[in-house]
Amino acid sequence: MGAIIALSIGNGPVIPTPLEPKNHFLCSGDTCSGQLWYRADPDLHAMWWNARRLNKACQLEAFKNCIAGGWRNPPSTGSYLALTFSPDAPAKFPDVDITEFAAWLVTAEGVTPVAVEVQSSKVGMAQLSATWPTKTMSEISVLVIGLGSIGGAAAHALAEYGVGTLRLLDPDRLLAHNLVRHVGPPEGVGRLKVDVIKQQLAALRADTVVETHPWDVIESAHLVRGLLLSVDLVLCAADGVAARRVVSHLARRAKKDAVLACVLADGSFGEVIRLRPWHDHGCLVCRRATLADKGGIDPEPGLDAGYGTGTTHRPMTAVGGDLHLLGRLAAKTAVATVLERRGHTDQKLPGEHLLLALRPEIGWAPPFDLTRNGETRWLPHTPPRPGCPTCEPA
Amino acid sequence: MDLTNAFDELQRNVNADIDQVTLARDRRDIFKKAFKGEDDVLEVFGSGSLARSTQLRPVHDVDLIVVFDGDKHPGWGAPGTSAEDALGHAQDRVKALLGMADGRVDQLVRLAKPRDRAVKCFIDPPEQDDAFTVDVMPVLRQPDETLLLPSKRNKQWNTADPEYLIKEVAAQQRKWAFFRPLVRVLKHWRLGVPTKVKSLVIEVLALQCLPTEGNRQNALKSFFTSSAVEVGYGVEDPAKRCGPIQPDLDISILRTALEEARNLAELACAAAADGKTDEAGMYWRDIFGDDFPESSSENHVGAAASAAVVTPRVVKDAPQG
Numbered sequence: 001m002g003a004i005i006a007l008s009i010g011n012g013p014v015i016p017t018p019l020e021p022k023n024h025f026l027c028s029g030d031t032c033s034g035q036l037w038y039r040a041d042p043d044l045h046a047m048w049w050n051a052r053r054l055n056k057a058c059q060l061e062a063f064k065n066c067i068a069g070g071w072r073n074p075p076s077t078g079s080y081l082a083l084t085f086s087p088d089a090p091a092k093f094p095d096v097d098i099t100e101f102a103a104w105l106v107t108a109e110g111v112t113p114v115a116v117e118v119q120s121s122k123v124g125m126a127q128l129s130a131t132w133p134t135k136t137m138s139e140i141s142v143l144v145i146g147l148g149s150i151g152g153a154a155a156h157a158l159a160e161y162g163v164g165t166l167r168l169l170d171p172d173r174l175l176a177h178n179l180v181r182h183v184g185p186p187e188g189v190g191r192l193k194v195d196v197i198k199q200q201l202a203a204l205r206a207d208t209v210v211e212t213h214p215w216d217v218i219e220s221a222h223l224v225r226g227l228l229l230s231v232d233l234v235l236c237a238a239d240g241v242a243a244r245r246v247v248s249h250l251a252r253r254a255k256k257d258a259v260l261a262c263v264l265a266d267g268s269f270g271e272v273i274r275l276r277p278w279h280d281h282g283c284l285v286c287r288r289a290t291l292a293d294k295g296g297i298d299p300e301p302g303l304d305a306g307y308g309t310g311t312t313h314r315p316m317t318a319v320g321g322d323l324h325l326l327g328r329l330a331a332k333t334a335v336a337t338v339l340e341r342r343g344h345t346d347q348k349l350p351g352e353h354l355l356l357a358l359r360p361e362i363g364w365a366p367p368f369d370l371t372r373n374g375e376t377r378w379l380p381h382t383p384p385r386p387g388c389p390t391c392e393p394a
Numbered sequence: 395m396d397l398t399n400a401f402d403e404l405q406r407n408v409n410a411d412i413d414q415v416t417l418a419r420d421r422r423d424i425f426k427k428a429f430k431g432e433d434d435v436l437e438v439f440g441s442g443s444l445a446r447s448t449q450l451r452p453v454h455d456v457d458l459i460v461v462f463d464g465d466k467h468p469g470w471g472a473p474g475t476s477a478e479d480a481l482g483h484a485q486d487r488v489k490a491l492l493g494m495a496d497g498r499v500d501q502l503v504r505l506a507k508p509r510d511r512a513v514k515c516f517i518d519p520p521e522q523d524d525a526f527t528v529d530v531m532p533v534l535r536q537p538d539e540t541l542l543l544p545s546k547r548n549k550q551w552n553t554a555d556p557e558y559l560i561k562e563v564a565a566q567q568r569k570w571a572f573f574r575p576l577v578r579v580l581k582h583w584r585l586g587v588p589t590k591v592k593s594l595v596i597e598v599l600a601l602q603c604l605p606t607e608g609n610r611q612n613a614l615k616s617f618f619t620s621s622a623v624e625v626g627y628g629v630e631d632p633a634k635r636c637g638p639i640q641p642d643l644d645i646s647i648l649r650t651a652l653e654e655a656r657n658l659a660e661l662a663c664a665a666a667a668d669g670k671t672d673e674a675g676m677y678w679r680d681i682f683g684d685d686f687p688e689s690s691s692e693n694h695v696g697a698a699a700s701a702a703v704v705t706p707r708v709v710k711d712a713p714q715g
Binding site: 255276277278279280281340341342343344345348 | 603605615616617619620623624626627645646656659660
């Protein structure tokens, strides 16, 4: 494995062609000079393609006859690498994948084709623009609240879908005990989770702009209100009832869609809820109350606690893979929501509330009576309940 | 008939008769000419669907905005009776300029009757069904270029920006030649929705949700998909001046109608992609009714039954890892 890090024409000056990214592993490899590049006849590249297919070497003379000039014989006992450039080759052989660059190991006995990878000038999400609405996605902004194991995975997935701007909100730092489940690496321990994710995405998904807000959504609700004005959707993967209720309230007041993701019953079930600020769709509290009335869920002891109070954390009972799966499902739900609104018919969802069995056991009340791992169930929305301070007009 | 021709025929069936449109514009221009000669008038321009070229058949009214000089009517714009005064003044000027008995510029108007915001000027006999009228609205121009519109009923003046929608529709039309024609098609479609939907609701949804590229079929599919969602957030004045366009709109019924149209459009586009033109035409006919031409081999069975005749496509085993 090697890379070209400098080139020259004839006896001209040597021009550096540095590798990107700068921490690429080949940047710390040995350097060697004396390799050559030639302009070549298109037929040589057809020969390269065929020789690779047949796993055969070519005759030195045949190779030499296709070289435009400046030929150098290989040493009698050694070899050199040659890169050949034939800009007309792809057009001359349109039916097969003949490239304008080819690489060879040149020896006195023959010439062996070598695999070559040319970095495209078209990078990032633009490469998918023929089949994915990359431009639309690049104009979308999502606020992610809670950058734990679910939220971190969701942020990665949102960037992979091409979301243009991510606004990350979480006051917590990555701790050593988080590593077993979090997407963050060991070297991130001690840093703010929002900064850990931002750094990862800067390296992996340069198309996505990431802003960080190390705030608590409850304590900084007044700031979150302003933030919501600049986003298309909010994805909440925060712990506990209170934070989710605050997000539900703020999003509805801001007329923004919200997607909430969590695991329930110590990791038995995953849940993704979509909240739309529509007159006939209830908020999170209305949905939970309706479900509780039907005996489907046991209200959290802190559910009716005052604003900013209530239980915030569950112990670590779910496994990282399941949490990441939930984060990715939440991201897919978020992306589907914004794209359907922009006319993409293939982004319709079957409902507003997804249940996913992660480690199901027999005996849960409906709608959680899923019995097989991986089983899903989509539920519809529920209407606002009379007197709801979130759903009724302010 | 191929789908392009079928959509062309749908368009012809929906469009207003060109002679009607010409007549309406001629009548509007007579009003413009008359008011432009007035000392206290700064501007006169058309508003409404005719100004946006999104009018449906039959054309039986024209909206005209007359911007009066606030300096010459110092009381106007204030709460109270000034809104009614402005409408009364406009009524008097219509009679003097265009009254059938002794109009100075032309003798066109049989009756000029102030309504809440405009003076309705009857050119046809008022008792006639769909009598042709010109609605003359006296307004004031504000420093930020918006307009102050009178409301006789509420005894006040309200800020509005009708020129915003005119400009936006024109901008969309410049991007895509089918924009205005499809707005007309969609306004016509709304007449089949089982609740009252104001035409402006559809125009604003089109502004938000109708793409300005591609073919008409995919654009309509995209419109129905997008607007079935968008309507849930409420349909408001795009200039952000006047709030909800139709406060009494039954959003649930409109959303259901849009979703049904979306589902049919999805089937139509899938059929067309498979080269099943007649099948695609059946679905479009389910959406647009008899204005969409019947396909040659069609034995029309309705949307529910026709959905069952879609031939499932088989997935090719060409995995991508």
